[in-house]
Amino acid sequence: MAEDKAIVLITGANGGIGFALAALLMADPHKHVLVGSRSAEKGQRALADLQQQGLPGSVELVVLDVASDESILAAAKQVEAGHGRLDALVNNAAIGSPEGSRAEGMARCFQTNATGPYLMVEAFAPLLKKSTRTPRIINVTSGAGSVARRMDPNGPSYNLGMWGIQYGASKAAMNLITAYQAVVYGEQGIKVFAFSPGFVASNLGAHNTVENGAQETSVGAAPMVGIIDGERDAELPRNGFLRASGQSPW
Numbered sequence: 001m002a003e004d005k006a007i008v009l010i011t012g013a014n015g016g017i018g019f020a021l022a023a024l025l026m027a028d029p030h031k032h033v034l035v036g037s038r039s040a041e042k043g044q045r046a047l048a049d050l051q052q053q054g055l056p057g058s059v060e061l062v063v064l065d066v067a068s069d070e071s072i073l074a075a076a077k078q079v080e081a082g083h084g085r086l087d088a089l090v091n092n093a094a095i096g097s098p099e100g101s102r103a104e105g106m107a108r109c110f111q112t113n114a115t116g117p118y119l120m121v122e123a124f125a126p127l128l129k130k131s132t133r134t135p136r137i138i139n140v141t142s143g144a145g146s147v148a149r150r151m152d153p154n155g156p157s158y159n160l161g162m163w164g165i166q167y168g169a170s171k172a173a174m175n176l177i178t179a180y181q182a183v184v185y186g187e188q189g190i191k192v193f194a195f196s197p198g199f200v201a202s203n204l205g206a207h208n209t210v211e212n213g214a215q216e217t218s219v220g221a222a223p224m225v226g227i228i229d230g231e232r233d234a235e236l237p238r239n240g241f242l243r244a245s246g247q248s249p250w
């Protein structure tokens, strides 16, 4: 079924930007999208929704909780058994504002947003190395994780105090993990990117609404299609992460 297609795994693709990216990729008959979802039920609904859209690409569900090492390893086994390789991995799953104490919130953000993408790449690198194309990884980051932005007295993040600090710190940690992956896996032929979709309406936080000026999910997701298709290979990150156009400093 998927032998001649590029196989793309998106974590957290049952909703938000990940779901929009799955639909955009399925507009291409040469793509097979693995929809990652930590909930089997939500994943089945997303799968049915995508299949009903009559898109030419194909799709499959992978139940995958990036906060669980066991779940990540089981997902890698499923993809290996089904396809024997992976062509692109999009580490999209994240949480915004977890409940609980400060310590719990910080730990949960780091587990999902930083440790998750780290463990995902360690588990899926052997399959990416078996890609029949140029394999690519996209770590979905955020301006909230930019140290340069946080320290810019003229920017919007300078006076935020503790607001968003758990999420932002975890994305900054993911940026460093991206740097590690870009060097180590870059030498092994895998192109590694960090990309920020900008302010998008989603379930990430209560303020992520169109009324607050957020863009549609498909607008935030669209540039990742070009990254997966190799259109931005000349922009591999050195001093920052990719945006819809250009880069922002780490």
Ligand SMILES: NC(=O)c1ccc[n+]([C@@H]2O[C@H](COP(=O)([O-])OP(=O)(O)OC[C@H]3O[C@@H](n4cnc5c(N)ncnc54)[C@H](OP(=O)(O)O)[C@@H]3O)[C@@H](O)[C@H]2O)c1
Binding pocket: 011, 012, 013, 014, 015, 016, 017, 018, 037, 038, 039, 042, 064, 065, 066, 067, 068, 091, 092, 093, 094, 095, 112, 140, 141, 142, 143, 196, 197, 198, 199, 200, 201, 202, 203, 204, 205, 208, 214
């Ligand atoms: N929206 C923005 O303005 C914005 C800006 C910059 C960066 N981003 C980044 O864009 C990415 C997508 O966010 P979004 O805006 O689409 O948010 P969203 O609507 O909340 O979607 C997040 C997705 O991640 C999943 N997820 C959460 N924890 C998970 C886990 N442990 N394992 C697997 N999946 C998990 C969620 O699943 P459930 O449905 O089960 O919760 C959901 O499918 C994130 O990396 C986010 O940081 C977003």
